[in-house]
Amino acid sequence: MSDVITQGPTQMLDALREAKRPAYVCTIASSETAAIEGLSIAGASAEMRRYTPPADMECLFYGRARSIPGIAATPDGIPSPVIITMAALGLTKLPVFVVDAGCEVPPQTPYFRVGDRPADSILSGRSVANAAELYERGWHLGEQLARVTDYLLLAESVPAGTTTALAVMLALGLDAHGKVSSTMIGGANELKRQTVESAFKAADIQPGSLAADPIKAIELVGDPMQPVVAGMALAASREVPVMLAGGTQMAAVAAVIAALRAADPNAAAGADRLCIGTTRWILDDTTADLLDLARQVGEMPVFAADLDFGKARYPGMHPYQAGLVKEGVGAGGSAICALSYGGVSKAALMERIEGVYAETVLPMLAGNVA
């Protein structure tokens, strides 16, 4: 399928094409790390970033957000990647499940509640005090979800999640500096490096010192999405294929999974039923290296939807092609699902994304959104 770029074996992509009832599950969380100036633009301001995860989920259920007007956007008004997810899920009619791992503002949708608090800043050196509990809850949820689907897409919406991804991967001993993506062009890599260094000092850990204790790594410098998705993926992949639908944030989840598997042979059963699904913009990001991270976590296959917003009908979409936003809310994985399982052409998917843009963003630009 030329509309999906692949690295590694393609069985997981074939399995998605042949799936009978795939399901989409998005885990959301918030963290004080997102309040660090300059780290995240997943939201129009630090205040608005609190609403980005619930707003994304509301868009999936109602076609627009409820916690904020219209739809989440960057300070420059570039819309959340949820427009891609909305288009892809709308075309495929996938069941949508929301998992709240710890949000400051809960979504105004039905959702699984597995966490009851947002994360502290990683600068505290103890960002996710309930990491072990979140992992256990995620595991039990994944076990149940595997009974109702034959292919699970696990997405995320976590502002500043690439910084916590970097921190956890470094704590686990990965060569990750300069390899995580960002909503921003250039990736704010230097600021991320400094932030993670401060966090490691506060937590009193070194790169690699928690290689054998990934849940501890999350507890100290991670975010609440990571243990929940790792638990769901481990439990579910014993039974069904699981796509980690995201960019370098999902590389961190994959690293956690690999470390848990190394520690517990019982968890290794689903090793060949995991992959990462993302967008081509993540692969194009010269200030990051998802493919190398995927290699480091046990040669996990990576698939990327070959989206092209360069000739999009609406100029407001062009910044994606320049490398802004790029991924989130499982945009890439949902698009891959539409292109494979859904049998949707790239042109038809693009037309629907433009349609969603017209329905959600144009009214905002015109000031017609309450």
Place this chain on the structure above:
Amino acid sequence: MSDVITQGPTQMLDALREAKRPAYVCTIASSETAAIEGLSIAGASAEMRRYTPPADMECLFYGRARSIPGIAATPDGIPSPVIITMAALGLTKLPVFVVDAGCEVPPQTPYFRVGDRPADSILSGRSVANAAELYERGWHLGEQLARVTDYLLLAESVPAGTTTALAVMLALGLDAHGKVSSTMIGGANELKRQTVESAFKAADIQPGSLAADPIKAIELVGDPMQPVVAGMALAASREVPVMLAGGTQMAAVAAVIAALRAADPNAAAGADRLCIGTTRWILDDTTADLLDLARQVGEMPVFAADLDFGKARYPGMHPYQAGLVKEGVGAGGSAICALSYGGVSKAALMERIEGVYAETVLPMLAGNVA
């Protein structure tokens, strides 16, 4: 199938036998109504009743409660009907989903959060202020659940739920006095009548005065489970068969559904894809009349698992046969599912229930539960 007693057409029972992937969904809630002395014994004391819904859900996930020691029980130590549900779901490996419609104490399991507060007492005349929102959330959840299952069992665990059931059915104009069951023998019918009369006075309504506005009836004198399950059932039954798994509390949900359908032709699509599934002890209850209530809400078919605890190995189970507890946590519906879909014999089901009793209740009786 002689192990299931039937009233009305049996297509819904045949559909369950032939289902490929049924799912069990239990909606829990708490209400200040349960604090009224003498109304409920679903818990060892008024204080302990706060923990009955979460404890029931924890038993389904972990084999025992976490919020309280062991398992919920009446003041006399008769165990929650969850022992039947645990046995039946264990034998059939059904996926288990928990829906929190508004619990004072949230369960220590993964759960869908659709409500954020317990109900006030119906004596306030405004027990479920967020009833309309709960209905909408339930509807959206039912829509998603229908995409991952081909037969939905909707259960409940709501202390004092038969009193709120009575109140809502009366508000909708049903002839319901003396027809709802209870955890207790005799049903506390006179106390329920007085409580509902006081509630109607506080709400300034008359029997039948809200026949055209069932959500309003719940808002004034209902409980949070009712709008959530009604919404889920209406949305899901457009696509898949739905069993309301419970006793007379589910008759109230059926009454709400019938009233909503009468008001909205769009909601009527799934009219023939609904039934009630319960235990024979509910049908045997001479102080109640589920079958008549089911007739009043549009001839809804009723199925009852022909359970018999009279010769159970453990004397602690015998009170069920005498008419105590009888139903709850979808015990009857789960048992029907094991006997039909699961192909389990009545003897094998009984043996497993005794096994669950031995694993959960005997250690409590021996004082070996922390």
